[in-house]
Amino acid sequence: MAPIDPHSFTDSTHPVTTHISLSLYLDFPSSTIHATALLSLSNPHTGPLSLDTRSLTIHSVLDPQSQAPIPFSLSSDEDPIRGRHLTLSLSNHSSFLVVYSTSPSSSALQWLSPPQTFNKTLPFVYTQCQSIHARSVFPCQDTPAARVTYTCLLNVPSSLSAVMSARHVTRRSPNESSPSHAPPPPHATWGAEGRAVEEFVMDQPIPTYLFAFAVGELGFREVGPRTRVYAEAAGPVLDEAAREFAGTEEMVLQGERLFGPYDWERFDLLVLPPSFPYGGMENPRMVFLTPTVIKGDASGAQVVAHELAHSWTGNLITNKTNDHFWLNEGFTTYAERRIVEAVQGEDRAALNIGIGWKGLNEEMERFKDNMEFTKLKTNQEGVDPDDVYSQVPYEKGFQFLWRIERQIGRPAFDEFLKKYINTFKFKSIDTETFLDFLKANVPGIEKDIDLELWTEGTGIPPDAYEPVSNIYTKIVSLANEFKLGRMPREDEVADWQGQEWELYLENLPKAVEASQILALDECYRLSESKDYEVKVAFLQLAISAKCRDYYGEVEKTLKSVGRMKYLRPLYTALVQGTGKEEEKILAKRVFAEARDCYHPIAQGVVESIFAKHL
Incomplete structure (x- = not known):
């Protein structure tokens, strides 16, 4: 065989x-x-x-x-x-x-x-x-x-x-x-x-x-010439989703401008029940979405931008095996951010990149005992891909492509992308095929960028790039001041949306005092946020600080959503480390009560967290 x-x-x-x-x-x-x-x-x-x-x-x-x-x-x-x-x-x-x-x-x-x-x-x-x-x-x-x-x-x-x-x-x-x-x-x-x-x-x-x-029992709303939004007909989700994703056609048009014709005829969206384990799934013609992306301010459309970008990178060109998963997700993360930049502006894209940069650094800590999975090209023989699913192929892959763009310039990189997509559409390829194509179409690129280090090396290469923008720098600076005991003033955060708060919370130290958590929430009600990115980032800090005032909200969250992006960090925060007997008992009880409401993939992820830490 x-x-x-x-x-x-x-x-x-x-x-x-x-x-x-x-x-x-x-x-x-x-x-x-x-x-x-x-x-x-x-x-x-x-x-x-x-x-x-x-x-x-x-x-x-x-x-x-x-x-x-x-x-x-x-x-x-x-x-x-x-x-x-x-x-x-x-x-x-x-x-x-x-x-x-x-x-x-x-x-x-x-x-x-x-x-x-x-x-x-x-x-x-x-x-x-x-x-x-x-x-x-x-x-x-x-x-x-x-x-x-x-x-x-x-x-x-x-x-x-x-x-x-x-x-x-x-x-x-x-x-x-x-x-x-x-x-x-x-x-x-x-x-x-x-x-x-x-x-x-x-x-x-x-x-x-x-x-x-x-x-x-599905209903739908028309939101564009080639887009319907589907959801369960009962309840408010369908109308809320139609409002959240009203700008979808503009994103499709920008995608076509950047990457070539949209080849799938329809780009319909289905908002699933809360148990859906991912933010979105790029199924051609019918993208699946979690209801947690409906945030009321159209920022959830960034998940739609990601799934749309897969129409070119992932669905048209596919990784040959999961060892080369970055070819799907790194390209798509890059393409998503180009669409977001075109539709929502450079500041919004910079926030997106900044959140991804923080997430990539946290994944280095997660895999510190098995650095194989900090590589772009991995060896997953004998490994369940669900167990090593992470932000590495997304964010390190994005950083690699962004590094190439900086080296050759955006106009040249745009032409390269269109040629790449047109050459390999409806094919499945591996990392070597991409690198051969890159070297053939950008002569001498291997002299300027260490391609082997980027694709087969562990960790984050030294020429990766933290984003620079006024809004990004301001938020990180405010997070650093929190370490010194100063919370942001109301006038400093008056125009913040979910992404700004998410970036701020992600940059706070993990070891904070319970009193600081309580004070921050008293001012800004982050534990009550309808944006789960914000809520979960805040609840992680609360668990780290053993601020038990919020354990009821942690339980409520774990029982109301099945998205692994939220389950993984909350369950991990509860069971990781010593001196957490109360938290571990809580985690096991909540999982026993909520398990049947999770998708089988999510059940397996939580069970693997317990196997590692309990």
Whole structure:
């Protein structure tokens, strides 16, 4: 076996899957999907073929023409990272049909009962397949090195509707046939009354981690010529999101000006329930967002700018494996900040860079005992990518590209970016491919910048660059004065929004007195902020100071959001260090009570924090 990806059983000597036709029957009472997957290969194959699965029951594998069974085996032991190895024995097959069911423990799926939704009356389900969770929804070569097109039939209760990272074709009765798709799963009552079928098509090849759907009581608002905002129809979230993201089309236009045509036709947004574990997920045509990005001042649009930027860097050009994740996130962070600068101005972009700079330095402390994961090009053999997910590929990757821009000038770098995107669009590449392209198009760049140090060295290179701007310098200066006992005056913070406060709090010393925390909050009510970036940064300081007045707010926050950006630092602050028995008891109790409201990915992250510190 010659694996092409440390996180996949995919064999380099086997043909790749080029198209998947899925028929999915969603059974909400059992939190399972009964399904068929018709996989088409790049060329006919005889011999073994390896696929990735996790928590799937494989009922049969069939020849799609003759319906004759195809021999298969599923490894008895489940690899804790890669899942179970499905091996087919093909005989000049160019396609095959897998009949299977998912498990309630699928790591990609979160099934929400009615009380866990905004409307409180109907259930909800959504996927999160990055980085290696698509294999728990359907058997596949679950590596970004292989790109596929797909079609999908979603059979859902007629009271619900579906959205997907694909073009919506139609909604129809289950009894209407669709000859272009695989047959319905035999384990499902496909034609039962009270059901509807939603049909989707993705004609552009994507990596499997970008496969996504959500099903619930959804409504939408039009906010632009190619953008709808979706959310649960009940409650205020839909209207609030439409206001927050009203400027989306301007960002798309700026993205096209900077990086070339937008190739995905639609740029729709779905605001998910609070359990969504990320700020956003860049699924093509249908970006998923956490409701915590709705801040009421349009600053949440910066997360949308990031997911939009992925339309070029990540979705069009993809890292070949997670070892090269910085190619997705470093480029996208750079592109996001260029869009923010164009739409919201240089000061706003400088704040963004400053917050990222502080975060990058904190990640150096987090990984001080395993500096491998402070590299851009990593070695993740035997490592779960969820366990080492961090700001390093985002912020160190951004710093690397910003360093190149400073070296050759922005106009030249802009031309380089457009050529890079046009050259590698719809391809998956690695760090070496990028560096070869860089050296070929910017002759002599390796003499001016230590490319090996930047991509394979640990830590932060000496030519990385802390941002310089009047507003950034002022905020950091005020944070330094807090160390001497002076809080900012009201006139100094009168025009501050969430980002300013976030930067200020991030630059305060971690060891502060409880009295200082109480005084700061008495003046500015930071613990009550509706901006979770501000609230969580403040609560971290409160935990560090053992200011127990705020532990009720910490508990409330941990029970109301499932975004890992907030769960990770709060749980870590509670359990890290000595002399924290009360805090550790609190953390364990809160997690036990809130666990079922977290996505499986977030559950695993919190459990890994406990395993390390308890």
